[in-house]
Amino acid sequence: xMMQHKELVGSPIANEGNxxxxxxxxxITDSMLDEGALVTLNCRINGGxxxxxxxxxxxxxxxxxxxxLEDMGIRSIVPMxxxxxxxxxxxxxxxxxxxxIHGYVLVQLLPxxxxxxxxxxxxxxxxxxxxxxxxxxxSDAEVNxxxxxxxxxxxxxxxxxxxxxxxxxxVLITAGPFGSLAAEVVTPNRNRRGDVVVSISIMGxxxxxxxPLALLERL
Numbered sequence: 001x002m003m004q005h006k007e008l009v010g011s012p013i014a015n016e017g018n019x020x021x022x023x024x025x026x027x028i029t030d031s032m033l034d035e036g037a038l039v040t041l042n043c044r045i046n047g048g049x050x051x052x053x054x055x056x057x058x059x060x061x062x063x064x065x066x067x068x069l070e071d072m073g074i075r076s077i078v079p080m081x082x083x084x085x086x087x088x089x090x091x092x093x094x095x096x097x098x099x100x101i102h103g104y105v106l107v108q109l110l111p112x113x114x115x116x117x118x119x120x121x122x123x124x125x126x127x128x129x130x131x132x133x134x135x136x137x138x139s140d141a142e143v144n145x146x147x148x149x150x151x152x153x154x155x156x157x158x159x160x161x162x163x164x165x166x167x168x169x170x171v172l173i174t175a176g177p178f179g180s181l182a183a184e185v186v187t188p189n190r191n192r193r194g195d196v197v198v199s200i201s202i203m204g205x206x207x208x209x210x211x212p213l214a215l216l217e218r219l
Contacts, residue, residue, distance in 0.1 A: 050110050052138040054129035054177035059103045061124035066105050068122055075108035077143070079150035079176070081212065084157040084194070100155045102210055104129070104177050106143055111135070129177055131203060138177065146175040155212040157194055163218055164190040170219040171198060173211065182219060189213050 055076075057065045062078045069076040083095035109115050116132040119125055130136035153159060165171060169185040183198035186208060196213050199206045 050108050052106050052108050052140070052143045053111075053116065053135050054138070055105045055107050055119050055122075056103055056126040056129060057105055058124045058126070062099045062103070062105055065122060065124050069105070069107060069119075072122075074119075077106050077147060078104075079106070079147045081150050082153065082156040082158070095157055100146075100150050100212065100215075101176055101178075106138065106177065108143075111137065129202070136177065136202075138179075142175070142179060146179070149175060155214050157212070159193060159212075159214055161192050161213040163213065163216065164188075164192060165196060165213070165216065165218070166190075171196075171216040172219055173198070173200070174215055174217055176211075176215065178209065178211075183209075183216075 055065070066076045066078045079100045080097045081100045083098040085095050086093040107119065109119070113132045116128045116135055120127055128135045149155065165185045166188045167185055171183050171185060173179055173181050173183055178200055181200055181202075183200045186197040186199050189196045192213070194213055195210050196216065197208055197210050198216070199208050201207075
């Protein structure tokens with residue numbers, strides 16, 4: 001079940017054409033590459049002084065946004081996991097790879113409001129989690145841990161979990177863009193696998209997010 005962003009609309013900040021926007025972002029990334037350098041090897045992220053941020057995007061467009069950002073020289077990543085298996089005519093069709101958390105791309109960028117605001121001009125992007133003035137930051141270590149766990153199958157849809165949750169339960173999100181935040185369960189899950197919709201309080205509002213059950217701990 002995916003609830004994110006159906007009512008949200010992106011707000012492009014550059015209306016002078018793609019060339020003008022891309023040139024502007026190229027100048028931004030050229031100025032930050034020394035501080036934001038990154039190498040990804042076997043799911044491990046290394047280097048870079050710049051923090052990471054979560055860019056909200058249209059669900060289903062995560063990889064397209066990641067590619068656009070990479071083409072522009074902006075470091076980004078979408079941690080992936082194996083989705084649900086399907087059974088058809090007695091056969092099991094293995095799940096395809098999908099984002100661990102739908103609707104978010106992790107981006108490494110110097111923490112300047114004009115840089116973060118510029119991300120909203122990317123096609124299919126919505127906004128930066130927490131806002132451009134006081135965005136929620138992630139460190140290299142946090143992103144590395146989240147991506148490594150995802151690569152290791154920790155968040156695969158069919159992976160058994162130790163907990164069950166009911167609607168209204170309070171839980172802790174253990175990693176990713178919402179790591180260390182408390183949330184309230186919206187949809188119960190007693191299957192010990194799969195996903196859960198939770199509601200997270202951010203900037204005075206409630207944000208519904210679909211996350212793997214394995215990403216939660218009971219409070």
